[in-house]
Amino acid sequence: MTRATYPRAPALPALVTVLIVLAVAFLVLPTLALLVRTPWGRLGSLLAEPRLFDALRLSLVTSVAALVLSTVLGVPLAWALARARFRGRSLLRALCVLPMVLPPVVGGVGLLAAFGRRGIVGEPLATVAGVTIPFSSVAVVLAATFVAMPFLVVTVEAGFRSVDGRYEEAAATLGATRWTLLRRVTLPLLRPSLVAGMALAWARALGEFGATITFAGNLPGRTQTVPLAVYLELERDPDAALLLSAVLLAVSVVVLVLLRDRYLGVAGARRPEANP
Amino acid sequence: MRRTGALALAVLAGCAGAPAAPSGGVQGEVTVSAAASLAEVFAEVAADLERQHEGLTVRLNVAGSPTLVAQVAGGAPVDVLATAAVAPMDRAIATGRVDAGDVVSFAVNRLVIAVEVGNPRGVRDLRDLARDDLVVVVADPAVPAGALAEQVLDAAGVTLRPASLEVDVRAALGKVALGEADAALVFATDVGAGRGRVDAVPIDGVDAVTTYQIAVLTDAPNPTAAAAFVAVLLGEVGAAHLDAAGFGSVEEAGP
Numbered sequence: 294m295t296r297a298t299y300p301r302a303p304a305l306p307a308l309v310t311v312l313i314v315l316a317v318a319f320l321v322l323p324t325l326a327l328l329v330r331t332p333w334g335r336l337g338s339l340l341a342e343p344r345l346f347d348a349l350r351l352s353l354v355t356s357v358a359a360l361v362l363s364t365v366l367g368v369p370l371a372w373a374l375a376r377a378r379f380r381g382r383s384l385l386r387a388l389c390v391l392p393m394v395l396p397p398v399v400g401g402v403g404l405l406a407a408f409g410r411r412g413i414v415g416e417p418l419a420t421v422a423g424v425t426i427p428f429s430s431v432a433v434v435l436a437a438t439f440v441a442m443p444f445l446v447v448t449v450e451a452g453f454r455s456v457d458g459r460y461e462e463a464a465a466t467l468g469a470t471r472w473t474l475l476r477r478v479t480l481p482l483l484r485p486s487l488v489a490g491m492a493l494a495w496a497r498a499l500g501e502f503g504a505t506i507t508f509a510g511n512l513p514g515r516t517q518t519v520p521l522a523v524y525l526e527l528e529r530d531p532d533a534a535l536l537l538s539a540v541l542l543a544v545s546v547v548v549l550v551l552l553r554d555r556y557l558g559v560a561g562a563r564r565p566e567a568n569p
Numbered sequence: 570m571r572r573t574g575a576l577a578l579a580v581l582a583g584c585a586g587a588p589a590a591p592s593g594g595v596q597g598e599v600t601v602s603a604a605a606s607l608a609e610v611f612a613e614v615a616a617d618l619e620r621q622h623e624g625l626t627v628r629l630n631v632a633g634s635p636t637l638v639a640q641v642a643g644g645a646p647v648d649v650l651a652t653a654a655v656a657p658m659d660r661a662i663a664t665g666r667v668d669a670g671d672v673v674s675f676a677v678n679r680l681v682i683a684v685e686v687g688n689p690r691g692v693r694d695l696r697d698l699a700r701d702d703l704v705v706v707v708a709d710p711a712v713p714a715g716a717l718a719e720q721v722l723d724a725a726g727v728t729l730r731p732a733s734l735e736v737d738v739r740a741a742l743g744k745v746a747l748g749e750a751d752a753a754l755v756f757a758t759d760v761g762a763g764r765g766r767v768d769a770v771p772i773d774g775v776d777a778v779t780t781y782q783i784a785v786l787t788d789a790p791n792p793t794a795a796a797a798f799v800a801v802l803l804g805e806v807g808a809a810h811l812d813a814a815g816f817g818s819v820e821e822a823g824p
Contacts, residue, residue: 409747410704426731427702427749510744511709517734524736528635528711548734 331539332532339536348522359437359498364491367445375453393443401507402440426527432509433516437498444488444497452486492549596624599794602637603629604653605737606756613810614802627793633712633737641666646797654713657784672784675803676816678756680717680777682770683745688708692770695725698752706733706741706750709802713779714738718754721777758815
């Protein structure tokens with residue numbers, strides 16, 4: 294029994310191939326060059342330095358916190374933007390996605406204007422509760438969430454739109470409660486978009502610099518994340534800057550690759566068959 | 570034969586008469602890398618120079634001194650380098666693109682305590698900066714203002730727990746101007762950039778001065794214009810601008 298074979302797709306036009314190669318080269322070359330130039334031999338001694346280790350630890354902790362916050366707040370918002378019908382929905386979507394377009398430093402200034410000591414929310418908070426947010430680790434998380442959440446919202450909103458509403462209707466007619474509906478039908482169908490959105494948001498939070506340095510400041514151990522440490526280290530000890538960047542890169546790649554193998558994919562796509 | 574000889578002589582004379590340099594005057598583009606605190610003064614000097622020489626464009630590249638030196642080390646096509654301290658210029662000399670003999674000290678700057686206008690928190694001296702109820706920011710020690718601040722605090726025996734180590738002195742000033750910080754250690758000349766939202770509290774009893782240095786790079790793309798810029802800066806016009814901004818002269822700082 295022969296398997297049906299399909300005619301091979303025509304080869305890509307030469308121009309398109311060239312463009313693809315250029316695109317890949319442009320995107321990949323800086324990363325490769327960074328890894329080639331990194332003085333890996335000094336890795337051990339450099340990680341032993343508390344400052345650099347602190348930066349790594351802070352980056353990981355704050356980026357994960359920002360991810361959690363982005364997910365908890367972002368998924369309901371994405372649902373509302375995708376499913377709920379209300380006036381001003383387009384405007385709301387534009388406003389929620391705005392942080393993606395804003396220059397990060399401008400975002401930082403905005404965060405100060407809102408939550409700083411003289412901020413709209415920050416000032417009452419300081420006078421009544423004695424709580425100031427700038428220059429704290431919380432501020433780092435807030436800055437990262439501000440820039441990262443829109444990525445999750447946009448991706449998950451698209452995911453909600455692509456989920457076939459009929460599955461949910463069928464489950465509802467079969468007697469599923471809203472909680473069961475969410476847990477057993479909607480979220481599993483949403484999983485690829487959700488994970489993709491979370492990966493994007495986490496990566497963005499990890500790399501945040503402008504809003505962090507403006508809103509949270511820069512203090513080793515409390516607010517100095519890896520991007521900030523790299524910037525300052527470039528002037529002091531370029532080797533350390535390279536190593537720090539490479540370590541962060543390695544961590545990101547590992548997580549993203551792990552996610553990709555199991556979860557990332559087009560929404561609704563089936564798992565590839567075992568046979569070739 | 571005679572005509573050919575005369576022609577040859579005329580050509581030779583023409584060649585000898587042509588200027589050896591590509592352009593006789595000051596023109597084209599000149600790139601000046603200047604430390605953050607020099608931004609305004611150098612903009613004024615650049616404007617003066619451009620007025621004097623039509624066809625000249627001065628490009629100011631402003632950043633913290635260590636960043637400027639890193640750029641020079643990386644081969645950036647810069648004509649002039651001006652740093653806010655001696656140490657960064659020494660590092661530039663080490664790159665081989667600056668000759669020690671070309672370096673000129675042209676101004677000094679004094680460190681002061683910047684506070685909100687009216688000094689609402691009542692900061693009187695360096696010791697007050699150690700107060701628990703104050704939010705104090707300084708520039709990161711990697712930057713001249715930050716290094717000087719560290720030195721000065723050390724000499725005064727004050728242990729500061731800053732809320733943030735800003736990437737350059739203007740960022741530190743900005744935090745005070747925005748009301749996010751109560752005090753910052755900045756240069757006297759930076760206080761003017763606070764536009765009326767910042768007051769300066771002088772630092773007494775401790776040497777709190779940094780020396781600015783300038784040099785034309787050995788491989789400057791436009792050495793004529795570069796030399797002209799330096800000449801204006803070191804001349805009367807430049808001195809007037811520096812003085813008006815609050816810079817001190819090298820002589821008054823002492824040895």
